[in-house]
Amino acid sequence: MNTVTTRVPGADLPSSGPWWRHPMMWLVVGGPAIVVVASIATLTLAVTYPDPVVQHQANSEQGRAAEDSTETVRPPPAALEPAMKARNHAATGGQVN
Known part of the structure; x- marks a missing residue:
């Protein structure tokens, strides 16, 4: 009698181990x-x-007065003027009034 044996490719290779033992998996996940x-x-x-x-306020007394009253909002101090101009200039796309 002739027996036919089939070989599975890679069946002789050792197992690669569980998935959590591979360092590349930890990088990916x-x-x-x-x-x-x-x-x-x-x-x-x-x-x-x-x-x-x-809120930018000149001093604490004006700040308390502004909180207590319903007056209109005061303009920002002069120190903030360049920043306000730059912000408004950037927001309008460079249009000159």
Whole structure:
């Protein structure tokens, strides 16, 4: 009798081991996982401790008076004038009034 034996290619090779033992897998999965955890931590901090609104006031007495009354808002101090001009210039696209 003739017996036919079939060979499976690669059957003699040793097993590559479990998936968690390969360093490349940790680079592929671990990098994005760390980014997701960091973004959740950042969102939690941003929601828990929001930045306060900063109001520019000349001194504290004027600040208290402005909070107590319903007067119109005063213009910004002269020190902020260049910044306000630059912001307005950037917002209008360079149009001159």
